[in-house]
Amino acid sequence: MNISAQSTLEKINIGERFIRIQTNVGNPIIDIELIENTDNCLTNCYAVLQIHPHQEITLPNNSDSEFAWTFKKEKSWMDDLVSYHFELLEQTEHVVEVPEYGKINVNGTCFDEENETYQCEIEQDVQTGSHEEITYIDEFVPFNFWGETLEANENYTLKIVGKKRLEFGKTNNIDWIPTIKGFELKEWEWWNASYGYRICQNNNATQNIATPFNGTDGFCGDIIWIRNATAPENICAYSTVSGICGGSIAFANDTGGKYWENESDSLNGNYDSSIYDPDTEQIFHFDNTTWVDSSGNGRTGSIEDSDPSITSDGILGNAIYVDGDDCLNSNYMAGLDVRDPYTICVWAKNTSAVDDDNMFGAAEQDSNVHDTIELKWQRTTNRLYFYRIGDGKAQYRYANDENITLDDWNHYCIVSDGGADTDMHLYLNGLEQSTALHADDGDFGADTVTRDMRIGCVKGTNTYRHWPGYLDEYKMISTNKSADWVLDEYMNGIADARNTTLEENSCPSDDTLINETTKFEAANLFCNLNDGGSSGVLIINASDIILDCNGMNLNGTGSGAGIFNDGFDNVTIKNCKISNYFIGISLNNIDSNVENNSLIDNKLFSNNMGAFFYDGVFKTIISGNNITGNEYGIYIDNYIGEGIEKNNTIINSSIISNEDYDVYITADAYDFFINTSYETEYVNNANLSRQWYLKVNVTNKSMVGIEDAEVSVHDKFNNLEWQENTTASGLTGWNIITQYNLNSSGKFNYTPHTISGLNPRYSDNSTIQNITDNEIVYLLLGDLNITFNVTSGEDGSELDNVNIICNYTDFNQSGDTTNLYGPFTFPYGIWWCKFSRENYYNKTVEFSTNNDKIVDVIMSSRDSLTIQEHTWLEAIYDCLINKDCDVYDLWNQTYEITSSIWDQFKQTDESVVISEVTTNSVVNETSNLTIEYLIDVPVKEDYQFLPIRIFYWFMDENNETCYNQAKDTGNAETPFCNPLVAQTIGEVNTQINFTVELRPDLPAGNYTIVRRIDIDPENVWLNYGHEAIGMIEVTENGGKPDIKLSMNGEPKKHEMQDSPTHTITETEEALQTSEEPKTTGMMTGETVKQTDILSYVAVITSIITLVMVGLIYSNSRKRTI
Missing domain, CATH: 2.60.40 (Immunoglobulin-like)
Structure with missing residues (x-):
């Protein structure tokens, strides 16, 4: 089949990414230029290529032939995509519905000459109907690349769309570049006569030659690779055709083509750790039994006890299954100090009722001295434990988590802030859990971890505690990660943690069943679909799947539902636009609860109800949605009395400009709205918690961040909401703050909040803020405040007109006529000040500034004894005459008057x-x-x-x-x-x-x-x-x-x-x-x-x-x- 050429897209200047494939005598075969590229992408990536054949080319019939497209995650690491397909830019015909407008008379209000109002008829524009028109747009359409014929001297714009494996732990998206024959397009350049030639031989070795090669017996590979590198690379696997020497090449029936490029990193297999968080220490994907560490640090795991098995039932690809006596040694952690900061995360699913189950742990038990880091679920108490033990002293925290159930995947993270007595954080499914203190023996000193981390168990001197079930995507990072980072990890996991994808490229029909993970590959479809049976246009029909609309707009006629989920769990619905239905997205239950669903990045507008939760819907996360212009934005109901459970979380969303209520909740619900904008709400026999994210930046007067400042946030009832120490830059992480709770008894405001910061080197400070949106609060800690209380040693009276001189060069005495003197600001340290006054002896006082304080200064009159001297003489008299030496001894011990000169x-x-x-x-x-x-x-x-x-x-x-x-x-x-x-x-x-x-x-x-x-x-x-x-x-x-x-x-x-x-x-x-x-x-x-x-x-x-x-x-x- 021949395909027609078409005009190209406007070229995007992305540098020299052009290659020409030609014969060894210089005749061009095909030009390929990369004109658009998602240089940084997370999972869904694409590249747009301009292809210009110089002769008619019939493409091979399968992707394993000469024209082999591979992809690189970044410059120095080859890796194929999970899946990819081709699209061709063509002009396509579309039928669109165009509205028709007319005028009608309606009752209105008019003004007479005296500006008085009266009722009258006025003319108004209204839609009176519509008609269909045909329009043509340039868009990419699916294209079966293999086996097609490209005509000579035409231009083709080809789009390669690829889906990459989601890589946990990166701070930036992963660079990818489409390649031909394993070489990056951006690396190719025009031929330089100084370059050498190389060919592939039958034994798959390469050979450097001095001149271009036409192909003779004994060599397989008509394509000659020309590079500036001196060391040959094994590229023969890309240049043979069915093992036949001298056979047809992929681009033309010609003897020999050649490529050239100027860099030497194409197939070196090196890993660039910059694609991950630089503090990432270890990552296990558990996709095979080689237990490879994917962080690039080379810390490959090894088996202890029985060999775990690999299962396809993973949160992302495969997973490890441990049956109660298996264990994986990570071969990392020994030698670290238990006081170091770290973050450890894992996906886990428990399949057994065994108690005291450890997802991971590094522990040494020797008498009563332990160095331990571990995460454990105690099923009998529904407690999630974070153990941290060092120098024989224990710090345990636990969370009461009824949300942990058997046979469910959950994402767990523990975060230790570091130090001798530290904040310890427990996260479940992206959210920090409220924890209680189980044990705290106080600060502990340095204690080296003596055993490597075990995954699937914890190993003491003589004991294992095994995890019975599945584990996936284990990660260890040597910093204390923030709450928003943990939430991103969880959201990335649930968004892409499915194993199959059904690609749809056209509008669905009414009552389409979604039985497996489905993505509409044609982006931004507009589909007019009436829900005839009121059971949903798209009907969720399975648990543990993703529905990705890819921007598709389902547009109804005012009745029914756009998407309907009746009783299925662990379903993610994302990137959908739904309008003009009675319900945009409905989560419902008849026989059982609907749990762990996610609505991500949807737009719900012009419906009666944007999102509807009905009976037994709980643990739903709604993230990044725009819900506007409906009668009700989110409607949560409990009509038949089954009870809506706790912990539906609406996060990072906008629910505004809905006609009746943005948020409407009734009956037995307890829902959390985090960083979500809305204006109107109704709550009946239910609870709503309005919450925001708060970060605090603590600085000194030079606006330099203060490390290790203790930040605490209290609500208006003086309840501590959270406490955290700042990083080296003076920042806390993002933490959740409650603005108010609303229930049938009324609204209970928890704001304004008091945000306090303290550090022993600075003066404490606090501010009171109304938290009604996400906030970064800036808190300045000034120098320490010192006040001098200057009194007479004769009678203890306050002295005025005292002059003060200090060895702190920035000391500024604001006046010398009143008492108390100050406060004056001093930096942290040890200082002295000299006090002088007429008829008094000068007094020099040394003091330390380690907190705000009052320094007492007692000055001695030149005309009489001081109180101290009087007391001293009385003590001597009592001791010598009355034989009562108690005051004498005490005074001598306290003041040591006779030897004070030596001080x-x-x-x-x-x-x-x-x-x-x-x-x-x-x-x-x-x-x-x-x-x-x-x-x-x-x-x-x-x-x-x-x-x-x-x-x-x-x-x-x-x-x-x-x-x-x-x-x-x-x-x-x-x-x-x-x-x-x-x-x-x-x-x-x-x-x-x-x-x-x-x-x-x-x-x-x-x-x-x-x-x-x-x-x-x-x-x-x-x-x-x-x-x-x-x-x-x-x-x-x-x-x-x-x-x-x-x-x-x-x-x-x-x-x-x-x-x-x-x-x-x-x-x-x-x-x-x-x-x-x-x-x-x-x-x-x-x-x-x-x-x-x-x-x-x-x-x-x-x-x-x-x-x-x-x-x-x-x-x-x-x-x-």
């Missing part, structure tokens, strides 16, 4: 304090203690000089008493003890030398000298060393005191460079004795009165002298404060 010790920073050397260790009438310093002054932007100060405290040898020196410096330690202080300045990024001379005021005895060096970056002194540097011995020599200093350890010396001596202007009052040396530099100190010291101790007046001995400039390094 601030900090090792000297030797990168700043380069050298600290004693050059004179004896104090007498003519000399002072002398310490020479070399300081590397840090860099501070925009500053040339920085102040430097050094404090010296003197403690008795038991570190119990601190001895006052000089005037009050504002740096007294508790109990009060004023140090000697030396101050100078140094140029930044230089090394500065100076000498400090000390003359402390001490009675006879042995003492520890404590030194602290501070450098001021900007009114906030930074401590570069606070530690004990030596011991001092004070003795009497001829009635005069002598002081000797011995430094701790070996002093760190630095060779001083010669430089001019610099002095600082004297600022101290004149010394009180002429025996003291002349003072150069800044000096603090005052003479302690004789009466202040025990009379037998000689006194040395306290003095400090600072001499600048030079500056050493250094550009070798730069440090910044």
